[in-house]
Amino acid sequence: xxxxxxxxxxxxxxxxxxxxLANTVRWDLGIDFHDSIIESIYxxxxxxxxxxxxxxxxxxxYSFDLKIDKIVTSKWLGFxxxxxxxxxxxxxxxxxxxxxxxxxxxxxxxxxxxxxxxxAASVNMPWWLDxxxxxxxxxxxxxxxxxxxxxxxxxxxxFTLLEDLGYLPRVAFNMDSLFRxxxxxxxQALTMSMGFxxxxxxxxxxxxxxxxxxxxxxxxxxxxxxxxxxxxxQILIAxxxxxxxxxxxxxxxxxxxxxxxxxxxxxFFSLVVSWVxxxxxxxxxxxxxxxxxxxxxxxxxxxxxxxxxxxxxIIVLWRAVVFAVPAGVFIWLVANIHMxxxxxxxxxxxxxxxxxxxxxxxxxxxxxxxxAIPANEIVIPTIxxxxxxxxxxxxxxAGSGVMFELDSLSDTAxxxxxxxxxxxxxxxxxxxxxxxxxxxxxxxxxxxxTKSAKWTLVSTFLPIVLGFIVTFFTxxxxxxxx
Amino acid sequence: MHTKDNCATCxxxxxxxxxxxxxxxxxxxxxxxxxxxxxxxxSTVFNNLxxxxxxxxxxxxKTVSRAEGGFIxxxxxxxxxxxxxxxxxxxxxxxxEVARDFILxxxxxxxxxxxxxxxxxxxxxxxxxxxxxxxxAVMCVNLMDEAKRNNLEIDIRTLSKELGIPVIPASARRKxxxxxxxxxxxxxxxxKYLCRPPKIKSRSKKLKHAIETLSxxxxxxxxxxxxxxxxxxxxxxxxxxxxxAVRSGEIGNLHEKQLKRE
Numbered sequence: 001x002x003x004x005x006x007x008x009x010x011x012x013x014x015x016x017x018x019x020x021l022a023n024t025v026r027w028d029l030g031i032d033f034h035d036s037i038i039e040s041i042y043x044x045x046x047x048x049x050x051x052x053x054x055x056x057x058x059x060x061x062y063s064f065d066l067k068i069d070k071i072v073t074s075k076w077l078g079f080x081x082x083x084x085x086x087x088x089x090x091x092x093x094x095x096x097x098x099x100x101x102x103x104x105x106x107x108x109x110x111x112x113x114x115x116x117x118x119x120a121a122s123v124n125m126p127w128w129l130d131x132x133x134x135x136x137x138x139x140x141x142x143x144x145x146x147x148x149x150x151x152x153x154x155x156x157x158x159f160t161l162l163e164d165l166g167y168l169p170r171v172a173f174n175m176d177s178l179f180r181x182x183x184x185x186x187x188q189a190l191t192m193s194m195g196f197x198x199x200x201x202x203x204x205x206x207x208x209x210x211x212x213x214x215x216x217x218x219x220x221x222x223x224x225x226x227x228x229x230x231x232x233x234q235i236l237i238a239x240x241x242x243x244x245x246x247x248x249x250x251x252x253x254x255x256x257x258x259x260x261x262x263x264x265x266x267x268f269f270s271l272v273v274s275w276v277x278x279x280x281x282x283x284x285x286x287x288x289x290x291x292x293x294x295x296x297x298x299x300x301x302x303x304x305x306x307x308x309x310x311x312x313x314i315i316v317l318w319r320a321v322v323f324a325v326p327a328g329v330f331i332w333l334v335a336n337i338h339m340x341x342x343x344x345x346x347x348x349x350x351x352x353x354x355x356x357x358x359x360x361x362x363x364x365x366x367x368x369x370x371x372a373i374p375a376n377e378i379v380i381p382t383i384x385x386x387x388x389x390x391x392x393x394x395x396x397x398a399g400s401g402v403m404f405e406l407d408s409l410s411d412t413a414x415x416x417x418x419x420x421x422x423x424x425x426x427x428x429x430x431x432x433x434x435x436x437x438x439x440x441x442x443x444x445x446x447x448x449x450t451k452s453a454k455w456t457l458v459s460t461f462l463p464i465v466l467g468f469i470v471t472f473f474t475x476x477x478x479x480x481x482x
Numbered sequence: 483m484h485t486k487d488n489c490a491t492c493x494x495x496x497x498x499x500x501x502x503x504x505x506x507x508x509x510x511x512x513x514x515x516x517x518x519x520x521x522x523x524x525s526t527v528f529n530n531l532x533x534x535x536x537x538x539x540x541x542x543x544k545t546v547s548r549a550e551g552g553f554i555x556x557x558x559x560x561x562x563x564x565x566x567x568x569x570x571x572x573x574x575x576x577x578x579e580v581a582r583d584f585i586l587x588x589x590x591x592x593x594x595x596x597x598x599x600x601x602x603x604x605x606x607x608x609x610x611x612x613x614x615x616x617x618x619a620v621m622c623v624n625l626m627d628e629a630k631r632n633n634l635e636i637d638i639r640t641l642s643k644e645l646g647i648p649v650i651p652a653s654a655r656r657k658x659x660x661x662x663x664x665x666x667x668x669x670x671x672x673x674k675y676l677c678r679p680p681k682i683k684s685r686s687k688k689l690k691h692a693i694e695t696l697s698x699x700x701x702x703x704x705x706x707x708x709x710x711x712x713x714x715x716x717x718x719x720x721x722x723x724x725x726x727a728v729r730s731g732e733i734g735n736l737h738e739k740q741l742k743r744e
Contacts, residue, residue: 014703015729021699022717025692033689034719038572040686041610049603052641057633294521295600297628300655 065296072167073293078174083260085167089158091256094235097150104149108142131336132329140328143381144320148232152313155231159197160308164299168193173293175267182271183278185214188221192270195225196263199438200445202227207449213284217274219446220459223438224270226263229320229376233433234259236380240413241426258430266434269466319441323375331371331382335389349390359468360428360475364390364419369432374440379433384412387419424478428471435467500664502533503552503559510552510561512671515588517581517612518596519605520567523624525549526654527596528564531664555664558671563590569604571611572719579723585615586709587732591671593619594663599629599636599651609645613679614712619647620666627653646678692718704734 071077116138120130162168175189187209195202199222206218226234238258243251278284334345342350349363356362368382416425437460438446447456518524528534532551549564565581572578585593593616597605602623613619621641629636642649648666652659669675696714700707707713713733716724727733 015731015733018696018699018703018728019717019725022696022714025695026718026720029688029692029718033686034572036686036689037715037719038570041607044610045606046603048606048641048644051644052637053602054635054637055633056635295628297655303655 068296069170069293072170073173078170082171082174083264085162086263087253087256087260089155089162090235090259091252092158093151093155093231094239094256094259095252096154097235100150100153101146104146105142108146109139113139113142128336131332136328136330136332137325138328140324140331140378140381141321144324144377145317147236147380148320148377149313149317151232151235152228152317153309155228156197156308156313157305160304161299161301164297164304166294166296169294178271179274182275183284184217184221184271184274185209185211188214188218188270188274191218191222192225192267195222195227197228199223199225199227199442203442203445203449211284213278213282216450216455217277217282219449220277220455220462221270221273223442223459223463224266224273224434226266226434227376227439227442229439230433231259232377233379234262234430236412237426237430237433238262240416241421241423244413245423262430262434265431269435273462273466320375320377324378327371327374327378327382331385334367334371335385343389345386346390349386358475359432359471360424360478361432361471362420362425365425365429365432369436372439373437376433376439384415387415391419424475428474431470431474432467435463435470437461437464499554499556500531500661501554502531503554509559511558512591513561513563513588514592514594514667514671515563515565515584515590516594516596517565517585517608518567519569519598519601519608522567522596522598522605523654524567524596525564527594527622527624527652527660527663528562530654530657530660532562555668558668560667560671563588568608570608571615582615583723585612587727590616591618592667594622594667595619596622596624596654599623599625600632600634602636613645613647614715615709617677617679617708618670619677619679620663620670621645621647621649622654622659622663623649623651624654624659626651626659627656644680646680648675648677689718707733 072081113134116134117130120134125133159168172186172189172193175192176186179186179188188206190208191202191205194205202222202225203219206215206222209215209218235255238255239251242258243255246254331345334348335343337344339347345367348367352363352366356366364383364386367386368379371382372379437443443456443460446459447453450456516524516528528549528551531553533553534549534551551562551564553560553562563584565584568578568581570578571582571585584590593612595609595612597609609621623636623638623641626636636651638649638651648670650659650663650666652663654660666675670677693711693714696717697710700710700713704710713724713728717728724733
């Protein structure tokens with residue numbers, strides 16, 4: 001023991017001696033010697049490069065890169081091009097997803113569901129088990145697949161191609177100065193872009209930001225990036241309510257535009273909230289970083305298709321299914337367990353309706369958002385089912401408490417109209433879908449990353465409060481004109 | 483890397499000997515690490531070797547924390563640690579510290595430095611800094627397809643001579659050059675190829691003298707430490723994490739790890 005300590009002490013004193021010597025010797029070197037070390041490295045590097053790299057002929061591709069960069073990152077064209085690009089991507093997604101969605105729905109719901117029901121009947125399954133398993137769990141899963149798979153299978157590959165090509169880093173480059181002006185870190189543009197895929201991933205990605213203050217800002221505001229659980233909701237509601245405002249030929253463009261507008265509003269809130277946080281509770285200087293624009297590289301289309309299908313689409317879809325199945329069971333139960341004359345769901349809807357109406361929403365929407373805390377993906381099917389239930393519609397869907405999907409937009413629109421939906425409800429739903437609590441996975445991730453209950457609560461409730469404020473004002477303004 | 487019969491150097495032979503292990507990392511024979519500037523396709527090389535699909539994106543800082551994977555090549559098990567992309571090891575951002583500390587204290591058997599063929603000069607800055615930390619390195623000149631597109635010709639043999647390490651041209655996205663890279667990694671790991679990187683030459687007399695003085699002192703205390711000059715330089719620069727390592731004696735563990743390997 002004593003010997004150990006003595007040995008420890010010799011090590012310590014050896015160390016101190018070396019450090020002391022370093023401090024003495026350093027005096028002779030002058031203050032700029034760090035620079036001279038870097039310079040000598042650069043010198044060596046350039047000597048070696050001169051010996052080994054030869055430019056034969058023109059460097060066409062490279063100067064072509066610069067020309068493109070001048071356009072896509074220019075002051076005047078950068079942003080409009082960005083918006084145009086986003087709109088085209090969403091339009092392709094909206095327009096392209098309809099047909100495969102219909103096919104999947106008719107296969108999984110119109111064909112498979114009755115078969116399963118028939119099978120359940122033939123083995124004399126008790127009605128409640130049949131309800132929970134087939135009308136709850138199975139239909140909820142079928143919905144998620146039919147509605148989510150086609151848009152994701154279109155959206156993710158296009159997004160990945162843009163990333164592969166080198167365009168997304170340019171988007172981050174364009175956004176960089178905006179984030180700095182908001183008192184946040186330039187890299188937040190990257191974590192935000194990642195949030196467009198999945199907020200939990202975006203929150204983890206905030207690790208690349210060194211300053212704890214700026215990292216926290218990036219984490220709190222990541223929820224304002226519409227994640228892929230919310231894209232389908234936005235796209236569906238925009239197609240039904242915004243698209244129908246204009247002639248059919250324009251519908252696709254207008255609904256894609258509405259979705260882009262919501263996404264941009266999200267970026268706007270991201271900036272504003274960052275700015276407020278950095279000016280109040282999270283005060284401090286913005287730290288600098290350098291963002292290098294990677295060269296444009298021709299994307300490998302087939303490989304991108306494969307990896308974005310496997311890595312993103314299938315994995316995200318699987319996650320949604322895993323959450324949708326228990327949620328489907330839960331929905332079926334609240335719709336089928338009665339207290340007095342009404343089901344639990346109807347009790348809640350009636351009770352919360354007066355409150356919801358102040359915000360231009362309704363009790364169905366509130367209940368759907370509570371049920372959908374595990375996954376944003378199931379908001380729409382839950383809303384449809386609850387609407388049919390509470391409005392006592394007949395001839396739509398498969399029965400009480402049974403989640404369903406409709407093959408055509410107009411059928412879906414009819415259900416929503418019958419549930420008392422107006423253009424205001426649609427706009428507010430889109431806003432509320434942007435501004436509400438993160439899903440449970442993201443909340444858990446925020447806690448893991450910040451290790452702070454306080455900031456987790458802030459990240460959870462700040463968006464909801466904002467959501468209610470915004471929908472309250474849109475409702476009041478709407479009422480002024482109607 | 484040099485004299486081999488045709489069969490052993492034939493790509494088909496090597497391919498049959500690569501087993502991608504994903505994240506199964508038990509009982510490894512060698513630890514290799516991957517370093518390089520951002521945007522050099524480092525993660526693509528990593529994925530090719532390990533069979534993992536770490537998400538790659540072409541902007542700085544995309545590899546958030548270090549990723550690990552493994553593979554078996556010619557019956558030897560390798561663990562691969564992918565470090566965050568950095569431009570240098572001399573300043574103090576988190577990414578750079580993670581990379582530097584791993585190469586220095588993790589003492590990998592081979593450091594694979596992935597560079598961008600179209601930006602060789604700039605990438606060489608990092609290569610030279612890494613070569614001051616470790617002798618056992620392989621350089622993978624990636625994006626050779628891009629270099630061709632830009633009409634750039636790169637003299638691989640001279641590069642290898644200048645740097646004293648194996649240099650392998652590759653286009654990782656097309657999976658070209660991967661077998662040659664594996665071969666080179668094996669040769670450095672097993673000691674068949676002895677790397678002899680030149681230590682930086684063009685330096686002021688004053689600095690040389692200061693480094694000499696300090697090196698003598700460090701050698702006295704830690705006679706088997708290999709990166710003496712580098713440690714001396716970092717001490718002169720007032721690098722806090724190295725000062726701490728010297729003060730606590732952790733720097734001494736470096737040569738113990740080296741002993742274990744030899």
